[in-house]
Amino acid sequence: MNFIYDGKNTIIKEPESFVLSQTFECGQCFRFEKLAEEHYITVANGRLLEIKQRHGDIVLYGVSEEEFEGFWKNYFDLNRDYPAIKSILERDETLNKAVKYASGIRILNQEFFECLISFIISQNNRIPMIKKVIKNLSQKYGSPVGEYNGEVFYSFPTAESMLGASQEELMECKTGFRWKYITDAVNMAAEGRLEYRELSKLPTVELKERLMEIKGVGTKVADCVLLFSCGRSEVFPTDVWVKRVMSELYFGGQPADVKAIHARADELFGEYAGFAQQYLFNYARDNKIGA
């Protein structure tokens, strides 16, 4: 892929395997607002970004070369060879359809703490509500990072800035029964038990065990955090939709449990299981497979 800086914006020339709508709306991320078709505003790592597809290119408005190379390039996973991954996954007949359905998905490399809290919030919840809760928390505990069309956008709070948040405050943000899980995660972070520097050195299985010590973090949430913020592409987050589509496609329509699905995903997709999961999840949800 080719990247150019025109003195004002960074432009991705004829991006390969990268479609904004597919990447933002495949369920991995909750911090984006659609302005128009293939035109979004998003906040990541304390930065506000307007990004838009223009003709065959993608424009990152007001982003310098340095900022692009230093952050956004990796955030959008642009260093990775998606065609190679897809050609491996497409050897599987049934996955072929799912990959073709949304071949412009890229797995974002999100900030660890934000990802953790976001997926804690996601349990037993719907996407519009999850987005709203995250926005509430950011407004209350984050810092302003910029303005667009008169609206001020806020960074996702750090653990320190949320430390001491009361039940009442968290409930005002509409976290619901998850408030105590958030509190638990914030407290653990404050005790220095969630240092990404440290955790990132651990093998995936151990890291997952550590994450699951946090109240409100089970198998699914832990796997999402591992995949979307720790670069562990071998995990296979298994929610209701993935359960349905996997049962449908690989278990002859018989409902399979999470353990069996993980085993099957590992044998079928190996280190690329996480990518397979995104294609399958997106395909299943949009087409209501098994629902």
Add this chain to the structure above:
DNA sequence: CAGCAGGTGCAAG
């Protein structure tokens, strides 16, 4: 108005 949504903790078998 009951039921449910990208799950998880907790109490029981």
Add this chain to the structure above:
DNA sequence: CTTGCACCTGCT
């Protein structure tokens, strides 16, 4: 170790 149920909240 596996199973069943409650759970904030807002929408249908």
